[in-house]
Amino acid sequence: MPIYCKPLAKIKDDAHRHEQNLRQELNTSLADVLRVRRMLEDALNDESDERNARKYWHDTTQQNQYRRNNRRWTVRYNNDTERWRRMSNGCIRQAQHLKGQFRASQIQVNNLQQTLFLQNNALPNMATI
Structure with a gap:
């Protein structure tokens, strides 16, 4: 029996080593799979984080662009409104000035007409004065 025991023990040890291997x-394959899975x-x-960051910065950039455009349009509107107000005030002042000049010239024409009338038509009782 000792002859057969040695080969059986060797086969048993080989099987045990093979099982351990x-x-x-x-275990190594499982660790590799878990490592690759975690890496993926x-x-x-x-x-995903990069995509979210790009979307955030894109949205933020768009909002800033909208704000800048709104500010630009508001400033332009205010400048145009102020320019039109100054122009209309200038036109109003010019019209008032021309109206005053017209009244002054009408008064002057009226005075000249009265003077001319008095020069051409002497009053009868003027000599008595």
């Missing part, structure tokens, strides 16, 4: 390879999840999360 397979377990070790299985991290890459996906990084890509």
Whole structure:
């Protein structure tokens, strides 16, 4: 019986070593799978974060652009309104000035007509004065 025991013990030891090697390879494979899975999840999360950051900055940039455009249009509107107000005030002052000149010239014409009338038509009792 000792002759058969040695080969059986050797086969048993070989089987045990082979089982240990397979377990070790299985554990290594599982660790590799978990490492690759974590790496892919991290890459996906990084890509998602990058996409979200790009969207945030794009939206923020658009909002800033809208604000700048609104500010630009508001300033332009205010400047145009002020320019039109000054122009209309200038026109009003010019019209008032011309109206005053016209009244003054009418008064002057009226006075000249009265003077001319008095020069051409002497009053009869003027000599008595």
